[in-house]
Amino acid sequence: MKFLSLIRVQENTGQKPSEKLMADMGQLITEMTADGTLLDTAGLCPTSQGKRVRLSYGKQTISDGPFTESKEVIGGYALLQADSMEHALQLTKRFLDVHGDEWEVECELRQIAENC
Secondary structure: OEEEEEEEEOHHHOOOOOHHHHHHHHHHHHHHHHOOOEEEEEEOOOHHHOEEEEEEOOEEEEEEOOOOOOOOEEEEEEEEEOOOHHHHHHHHHHHHHHOOOOOOOEEEEEEOOOOO
């Protein structure tokens, strides 16, 4: 089964990843890619460089970022291959553990709609 872990962050904190975090994350990504549980992952550019497209009753509107009304934004994602939701949850917890106690990060874990 495939799962998408959406990584939610508070964008305007000014916090930058340390060299240790980047090294630890690189090691985890290498390990999870090698064992087949991580299919893809990436961070996203700031919302100031993004757009929102909304459809409301047949009318489309486009809004330029930044999206100041959003407290937390999607800062990245991980596409996971897991045997179950519990397995995907364990993989996501490993990702969060790498961040230590210096970060406030939340992941929304959803199964890809293949058999749900």
